[in-house]
Amino acid sequence: MLSRFMSGSVRNLEREYNCTVRLLDDTEYTCTIQRDAKGQYLFDLICHHLNLLEKDYFGIRYVDPDKQRHWLEFTKSIAKQMKSQPPFTMCLRVKFYPPDPAALKEEITRYLVFLQLKRDLYHGRLLCKTSDAAMLAAYILQAEIGDYDPGKHPEGYSSKFQFFPKHSEKLERRIADIHKTELIGQKPETSERNFLQKAQMLETYGVDPHPCKDVSGNPAFLAFTPFGFVVLQGNKRVHFLKWNEVTKLKFEGKTFHIYANQKEDKKIILTYFAPTPEACKHLWKCGVENQAFYKLEKSSQVRTVSSSNLFFKGSRFRYSGRVAKEVMEQSAKIKREPPEIHRAGLVPSRSCPSITHGPRLSSVPRTRRRAVHISIMEGLESLRDSAHSTPVRSVSHGESFIPRSRSQVADTSEGMAVISDEAYSPSDSVLPTPVAEHSMELAVSRQINGAPCSIEEEKELEAGTPMHGERGDYGADSRSAQEESHVRVKGPSAVKHTRVKVV
Template identity: 65%
Template sequence: MKMLRFRSPSIRSLDQEVLCTIRLLDDSEISCSIQRDTKGQFLLDHVCNHYNLLEKDYFGIRYVDPEKQRVTIPLTCTRTKTAQQPYTMCFRVKFYPNEPMKIKEELTRYLLYLQLKRDIYHGRLLCPFAEAAYLGACIVQAELGDYDPEEHPSDYIRDFKLFPKQSLKLERKIIEIHKNELRGQCAALAELNMLQRAHSLETYGVDPHPCKDFTGSTAFLGFTATGFVVFQGNKRIHLLKWNDVSKLKFEGKTFYVIGIQKEKKLVLTFHTSTPAACKHLWKCGVENQAFYKCAKSSQIKTVSSSNIFFKGSRFRYSGRVAKEVIEASSKIQREPPEVRSPCASMLPTPVDDSQGGVDLLFSSPVQSPARLLRELHADPDIQAQLEAERERDRVYERTRLAARSRMGGVLSSSLRLLSSNERVNACVLSVARFVAVVMGVLLVTVPTLLLLLESDIDVSFLHEIRQTPEFEQFHYEYYCPLRRWILCRISMAMENIWSD
């Protein structure tokens, strides 16, 4: 473990320093003494200096908040305002390269390899049997080199904890591939083959966010180089490419993805456990869309989680985008840095950094709406409430019939007439109140809508409202046809007047 004093120039007193431990991808740790207003960029630069890493834009520093949510620190954020003591951070891949072959340096590929090794072990990178065996064999080849019958006993794969569920059948297939298909490959080539095969899987780069869909079923959301993905169980049920995502927003614990699919508007709604988790999910989506979609960082805009009338939270991704990173990588010219130290072979099993059962994400059962309804009506509390409501209905019906049978004569008629008058008066009063409320709302809403729809005033607030998908849909699908109809009627009326 290395100890380093790392100071930002704005600090005046050593009393403001705190100790921070950063866990690296191979589970080794480095520590540094930082200040309370140190930004995330300082921590990332510190680790990259430790590695001598230039292609740093793919990586980030994250921590686990008190609600067990894994949070990546924005580069411009003051770290000690977001994390809790003791300050333990993790250096991890933040943006997974879409094309590993375009990574310039072996060091960067090696760090990505370590991250994917963790993803496989923790169940975040799902693999069919054949793919799992090939990936496992690549890891063994990179760590041990060629198979040697004198050095490797029949059960040598058991020393590697590669998968959360590692069967004997899988181990035998890994040995077969290691013996026959990968012989002669150096560590760097075996790791590159592993990256190439892993990046074609559906869950490559998915950092799963657990939530509930509109039926109440568990779903896991993720962001990849391709776009926004949704998984239920181990099945991907949605893939919305970044070019088709028009807006990401959240309100409280509800997260919305608005886009276009098959030339139709699509709105996906999900519910998170807390407002903080929902806001974090939204920020992750904004960052990933900016990184993978934009051609230049100058195109990145500040986005808002607003609905029509409220600005909500505002956030802007700070950093280079994928295309700029690849372009900068192509210009690197230096002697390659040392990638592996002697202790890097036979890497230990990764530490469980999933926090809160995320490893089990892709094994959650998919519940149908019908099953949810059956479970709801089987609930004893629900059954008791329904029975109580039925009993109240029966009592009311018996009382009404008994009262009707006792009514008669003139007195009965008078009472009915009086009751009827009271009901009429109450009904008239309710209608009057309703009309007053409607008129008040219209007096405020109609001028505002006309200002938005018909004026050329282009202030920022009105511009943001006009850009929302909900407002555009209202404008084109409802307002424009209504306006054409009114103008047509007015024109016909004017023609009749002039003809008379």
């Protein structure tokens, strides 16, 4: 009798799992979920906790035991998606970057996107030229500490903040000069909006980089953005395909193919190689979702994608959720009192020291900063904790889908574009993100990789490619693919939840 009671208690305990989600301000939301709870339930709990209505741009990311990152699928059981043992740890992140973040309806949404972009800036995903970097950092400074006050801000005060993976004393002085002279009187929400307007104009806005190699073995970063598919190498964007040009996304084993039709019926195929079959599948799924979100007019047009031409063979995947046009239309209907925003301000951050005023990375002597940065890069070498990309023109939503100033230069930015003074080489977050087993350093000057190949070459390549792993094939209605590194992540009825500060 006793044993029967005990076994029943064990079964009851197994029906609930503890789950912790790290939010964008690095606080933690902890809850208990039922064994059969689906991803949508957990996501709705978090959005309710944040008082967030424009939630379609966000997602929950987790890493599996093999350090492969994943996005939690909302239509499936959380427990079945996680390959690790409970308690589960996940992160709330921007999954689909708004084409025009400054135009978002609610301030709470803009603030969360601001936190994501600030994180991207610190980890090197949002890469830009020095002149833009100084202004972006000054906006962050104004939003977090307010107006310059000689009594509170001594000489060199901007060095107490770590805005980028590395920066010079000259840049720090320029940041302080802008903060002292150009931003006086700006409220936090105004500085955040100005930051968003500046960030959205950068070639690396919205980029969630997937490390891979091209057909010549040269390192590259692939990414899906609100405006299309991009390839970054060195300090240049070497390929950009608008979403309306992309006709098919496909993967087999570690090989990823993207098919496109460009001007004058020019058909091209780009081929890249991911570190693992799992990373390649994740990349493909991200592409499927992004293309569906940004390209389609309505969610009723979304179709199930099969990894094989045979119905009974291979994996199947379908984007679930509203598309960008529907999200914007729904946002326009929001009518409520703006929710109160509790800004992170000076709260220490585990992953983004830029919001730390006082000792953090800045507590390290100035002469040792670069050594510390190199040490971090050697110890943690690869997967990036967010997503960014190159805004250049909206696919199916016309000029209204991108800022006017961006659309004016869209036609001239289809070729190679310089994105920064330095090579694109995003660092790692200290949050649970994938860590690559092989370094993928990029030289400042690289030859153009991933050159288009002919249909005949593609057939030869397919014939010679080992058929191990799964295949994925997505047509013109597909959406953006995401990661290619060696990393995974893991991640509904809540009984309790608390908010805990991370120290």
